[in-house]
Amino acid sequence: MTAIPTQHGYVGRPVPRVEDAALLTGSARYADDLPVKPGTLHAAILRSPHAHAELLGIDTAAARTVPGVAAVITGEEAKRFSSPFLVGVKAPMEHWCLAVDRVRYVGEPVAVVLADSRYVAEDALDRIGARYRPLPPVMTFDQAFDAASEPLHPALGSNLVNRRDFTYGDVDGAFAAANWRVSVEVEFPRNSCTPMECFVVLADFDAAEGGYEVLSNFSGPFAVHPVMARALKVPGSKLRLKSPPHSGGSFGNKQAVFPYIVLMGVCARATGRPVKWVEDRLEHLMAATSATARRMALEAAVAADGRVLALRMEQTEDCGAYLRAPEPASLYRNHGNLTGAYDIPTLSVVNRIVLTNKTPTGLNRGFGGGQLYYGLERLMHRVAVELGLDPLDVIRRNLVPAAAMPHATASGGSLDSGDFHACLEEAVERGDLEGLKAKRDAARAEGRLYGIGYAAVVEPSVSNMGYITTVLTAEERRKAGPKNGAQASATVAVDPTGGVSVSVESVPQGQGHRTVLAQVAADVFGLPMEQITVVTDFDTAKDAWSIAAGNYSSRFAGAVAGTAHLAATRLRDRMARLAAPQLNVAAEELVFAGGKVFAAGNPDNALSFSRVAAAGHWSPGTLPDGQEAALRETVFWTPEPLKAPTDADHINSSACYGFIIDFCGVEVDRDTGRVRIDRYVTMHDAGRILNPLLAEGQIQGGFAHAVGAALYEEYAYGDDGRFLSGTFADYLVPTACEVPVPVILHRESPSPVTPLGAKGVGEGNCMSTPVCLANAVADALGVETVTLPLTPHRVAALIHGEEPPRPAGSTAPARPAAATGKPGGRGLTGEGSRAVPATPEQVWAILLDPKELAALLPGCEALDLVGPNAYRAEVVVGVGPVRGRYVAEVALSDLDPPNSLTLSGSGSSALGTGRGSGHVTLERHGDGTLVTYRYTAEVGGKVAAVGGRMLDSAARLIIGQFFDKLIARAGGPEAVPERPSLLARLLRLLGIRP
Amino acid sequence: MTALAAGTRHPVTITLNGQPRTGHAHPRTLLSDFLRHELGAHSTRVGCEHGVCGACTVRIDGVAQRACLTLAVQVDGRRVDTVEGLAREGRMTALQDAFHRHHALQCGFCTAGILMSLADWLVRVPKPTEAELRDMLSGHLCRCTGYAAIVRAVMDVTGQTTESVHV
Ligand code: FES
Ligand code: FES
Secondary structure, three states: OOOOOOOOOOOOOOOOOOOHHHHHHOOOOOHHHOOOOOOOEEEEEEEOOOOOEEEEEEEOHHHHOOOOEEEEEOHHHHHHHOOOOOOOOOOOOOOOOOOOOEEOOOOOEEEEEEEOOHHHHHHHHOOOEEEEEEOOOOOOHHHHHOOOOOOOOOOOOOOEEEEEEEEEOOHHHHHHHOOEEEEEEEEEOOOOOOOOOOOEEEEEEEOOOOEEEEEEOOOOOHHHHHHHHHHOOOOHHHEEEEOOOOOOOOOOHHHHHHHHHHHHHHHHHHHOOOEEEEOOHHHHHHHOOOOOEEEEEEEEEEOOOOOEEEEEEEEEEEOOOOOOOOOOHHHHOOHHHOOOOEOOOEEEEEEEEEOOOOOOOOOOOOOOHHHHHHHHHHHHHHHHHHHOOOHHHHHHHHEOOHHHOOEEOOOOOEEOOOOHHHHHHHHHHHOOHHHHHHHHHHHHHOOOEEEEEEEEEEEEEEEOOOHHHHHOOHHHHHHHOOOOOOOEEEEEEEOOOOOEEEEEOOOOOOOOHHHHHHHHHHHHHOOOHHHEEEEOOOEOOOOOOOOOOOOOOOHHHHHHHHHHHHHHHHHHHHHHHHHHHHHOOOHHHEEEEOOEEEEOOEEEEEEEHHHHHHHHHHOHHHOOOOOOOOOEEEEEEOOOOOOOOOOOOOOOOEEEEEEEEEEEEEEEOOOOOOEEEEEEEEEEEOEOOOOHHHHHHHHHHHHHHHHHHHHOOOOOEOOOOOEOOOOOOOOOOOOOOOOOOOEEEEOOOOOOOOOOOEOOOOOHHHHHHHHHHHHHHHHHHOOOOOOOOOOHHHHHHHHHOOOOOOOOOOOOOOOOEEOOOOOOOOEEEEEEEEEEOOOHHHHHHHHOOHHHHHHHOOOEEEEEEEEOOEEEEEEEEEEOOEEEEEEEEEEEEEEEOOOEEEEEEEEEEOOEEEEEEEEEEEEEEOOEEEEEEEEEEEEOOHHHHHHHHHHHHHHHHHHHHHHHHHHHHHHOOOOOOOOOOHHHHHHHHOOOOO | OOOOOOOOOEEEEEEEOOEEEEEEEOOOOEHHHHHHHHOOOOOOOOOOOOOOOOOOEEEEOOEEEEHHHOEHHHHOOOEEEOHHHOOEOOEOOHHHHHHHHHOOOOOOOOHHHHHHHHHHHHHHOOOOOHHHHHHHHOOOOOOOOOOHHHHHHHHHHOOOOOOOOOO
C-alpha cells in the first residue's frame, strides 16, 4: 500500500484508505459473510401481492410439511411476542412487523418460513395459502386527499395524517407590496439510492436472559433502537445490536432494516433457534424503503430586480403505508433551511403528510433536500424566466451575504458560515460558464436543443434530534418533553505497547471513516497512521452511544470525527501530564511528534510514545497525586447551537450548512428525447475538508445518485397498486455510460460549530443536481413544467406531445400484447387463432373434460371440477426469473356448444395475483376446426414486478405449447377433440386466471 | 448430458484459485451460493441474483461470468477464479493497487466483480479507450463511486491518462 509521509500531518491530505486492502483482496466480511451459529434457521418472507386488502386468513399447514421446514410464523406470533412500532406523530396507526389483519402495500411481510436452507424456505412459501379481500388502493396524492378514499388505517379515518401551518413574518404584507408573484407546482417522484448490498439480519434470543442479540447491517440512527426494543417488549439493554465490520453501502436506506430486526427477533423467539435472513433484490426494491414523493406548490413575492421578499410553500409528503420511524424526518429535516441559500425574510408553510398504499418511506441520501430544492430552485428558475432576468442574477441577488453570517433564517435555522457570493463567482470563473454559454448559443444556432441550468442550495449536516418534533404543536411538545442536540461519541485508548485504538458509533457504510479517524488520531499523537487502529463495527452492549449514533445526515465529518479529535486530545493531554515529571517540564510544553514526547524547546529531552503509554498501564501507583492514569477516554459532544423548537416553531434543524452552486449544460435529442449531460460544474463549500480524496468520492457518488434520480430512476406502480420496478432491468440505475465526470470545485470556510471545522459533503449533490438538470432541460425545451425522472419517453412527450395510443386492430394475430388500458400496469391482451385437426365437437369435448384439459395445460398439476362448469386448478408457471404455483378458480360461461365459450377466473400464488377472461370460438374449417381466442388479463405481485417485460413472450410460449399439445392430441390415434381453454391455460400460467 | 437427481447433493470439484476444492451441491444450487456458503469463498458478492449488477462475476476457465446465473454443478471439473486469487503472496496486483490509489471503491461490494471482469477483459483489450472501458463497465453497477475513479484507475494502470471530456 502507499506509504504516507507524516511531516505536515494527515488531516486535509488525500490519504488513500486503510479500508481498501481487505476489500480489494476479498477478505472483507460483510454481514452475510459472518459465521452463523450451528442450528441457524434461514428465513424467507411471504409478501403481500395486494396493495390494499383485508387479510382473511393464512393456511400454513402444507408449508409446514415441506421437509426441512421448522416453522411458519404469522401475525399471530407477531402479536404474541411484539407490539406495534411507535410512531412519531400521535395517530391511531398500528404498524406490526408482520401484517395482522390488513395489508397496505405490495410486498408487506405476511408470513415467514424458517427452514434448514433458504432454498427450502422459499419452496415452502409457495405452499402457504393466504386469503385476502382486496380493498380499493390509494395510490396518488389526489386519492389520498379524497375523503371518499378507503382509509388505510380505519381508526385514523382519513389518509391525511398530519397537517401543520407555519407563518414566519408578515407574509401577506410582503405579497401585497410585491411587484411580482411567481408560482410553481411540482412533484418529486419516489426513488431510492438502493445500495448494492441488501439487508441482512442474524437474530438470536436467549430465553434464560430474556434478551435478544442481533447482528445486522442497520446503519442507525440509533434513535430507532428504543423503537425496536419497545416493539420486542424488552428494555434497550436486552436488545444487543451489533454491526459487521463492512457494509455494502446504505445511503440512508439501511435504516429501514429495523422492522426486520424485530421480525427476525420474533422468529428467533418463537422457534427457540437462531435465525438468518438475507433480503434479495426484488424484496429490496419492492418493499425496503423509498424516498418520499412530495408535491409542492410554491409562490414567491418578488421585487422588480428579482429579489424574493416572501415565500408561500405548501408541501405534501407521501410517506407510504405507515409513518415509519424516523419519518416524518424527510419532511422536517430541512425545516430550518426551507429558504435554501437565500435571504428570504418571510415565509409561510403548510406541511401535510399523507398515506398511500406504497412501501413506507425513509432516509435516502439527501433526504428531504432533493424534494425541497426541486421546488425552490424550479421556482427561482421561473422567477428569472418570468421577469426576463438572467437566472444567475436572480440567484446572486438573493444569496445570503457573507457579512450576514451566521445568518438566522426565517424558520429558525442558523447558517453558520460561508461566502456564497465568492463561491458563485469562483464557480463561474473556474467552471467557465462563459464557454458553456457560447456552446449553448452555437448549438442553438444549429437548431439543436441545448439548455443551461443552475441550482444553489445549502447542504445541512448533523441533524438536530429535535427537528422532527416540529411536526408536533408547541403544546404537544411541552407534553412530550424537549428534544434537541446531536450527541456524537468517540473512544480513544492507548495500549501498553503504544498502539492507539479509536472506536466510534458512526457505523460507516463504505465512506472511509476508519481512514479519516486514523488521520485525526495520528496527528494528535504525532504517530504514523499505521499505529492507529480504528474499530467501527459497533455493539450497543459495549460501545459508547446515544440516540444520534449512526450513519445519516452527514454527521461523520462534522460531529464524529470532531468528537474523536476531542477524545484523542484529552487523552494526549493526560499522557503529557504523565510524561511531564519524568522530563522535568510542564505538561503544556510537551510536544507529541514522530513517535516521541518531548519538550518544545529541547527535542533531545524526550520519551518514546510507547514508553509513556507503558507507564500509564504498568505504574499507575507511581503517578503524582490526583493523577488519573487510565489511557482511555470517551467523549460525548453535542453541537451548541442545536436547541429544541421554540414555541413559535423556530428550529435550527442542523448544526452546520455547507453551500453548493451548480450549473450544467445539457443537450436533448430532438428525436428520442434523450438527455445528454454535456458539462456539469459543482462548487462546494463543505467547511474544512479532512480528506480531499474521500470528499471527491463522496461528491462523485452523490452526483451519480442524482443523475439516476433526475434521468432514470423511479419506483413505478400500476394504478391498482402493483409494483413495477422489481429488478435492475426495470429500476434503471445509471451505469458508467450514463454518469459523466463533473467538474468539482471547492472553497473551504471552516464551520465555527464543529470541532474540526468540517461539514457534511456527501449528500449535497442529491439535493442540487436533480433540479439543476431539470432547469437545464426546461431551458433547452423552453417549457414551464418538467417531471422527474426525465426519461426519453417523458422528454419526447414534451417535444412532440404524448404518444398516440396504438391504433385499434394493430395487434397481430396470435401475438399477445401489453395492454394500454392501465397506465403503467401489467395488463395483457391478446388474440389469435390456430387450426386444429379435429371437429368442433371433438375440440369442445376436450375443452370441457377436466382430465383432458389438465393434460394439455402446460404446468397443470391438478384440475378438479368443483361445481357446474367451475374448476379449481393448480398450475406451476414460470415467467422470466420467477416461478410459482398458482391456485386458480376458473368458470366457464356463455356455453354455446360446440361454437363458443367464455372462461373467466382469478387466482393467486406466492408470485402474485391474476385475473382475466377469455373468449374462445370454434369454427368448422374443412375437416378441422379453427380455434380463435381473445383474452384480457391483469397480473400483480412479484410476477408483475420482475417478469413484466417477459409476460408477452411467456404468454406466447404457453399458448403455443397448449396448441401443440392439442394438435398432437387431436391428430393422435384417438383423434380426440381439440383443446379447450387454451386461453384459460395460458392465462392461468401467467397468473391470470381465465 | 447426465441427469442429476433434484433432491440430492452431488459432489462438485473445482480448481478454485489454483487449489482443488470439493463441495456438495443440489442441482439447483447457484454457483454464487456454492462458492460463498459451501466453499467459504465469500469474496464473490451477490447484489441482484438476476444477472444485471455484475457483483458476482468470477472467471470460469478464464472467462468472466455471472456466478448467480450459473449452477454449481455446471462448473464441476472446471477452473474458477475469484478475487481472493488475484493478489499473490499478499501483494496486490497493479490493478488492485490502482483502485486503491485512485479511490475507485467505497463500500467495495461491487469491486470484486469489477476486478474479475477487468482481469479477463484487459488481457484481450490491453489499451482500451475511455469509451470502450465505460461500455465494458456498464455490465457492472456501482452505487458508491460514480465510476469516475474506476475509469481513472484503469486508464492509469493501462499506462494512459484520462482526459475527461468534461473538464
Ligand atoms: S448478483 Fe449476479 S449479476 Fe447481480
Ligand atoms: S463501491 Fe459500493 S457499490 Fe461500488
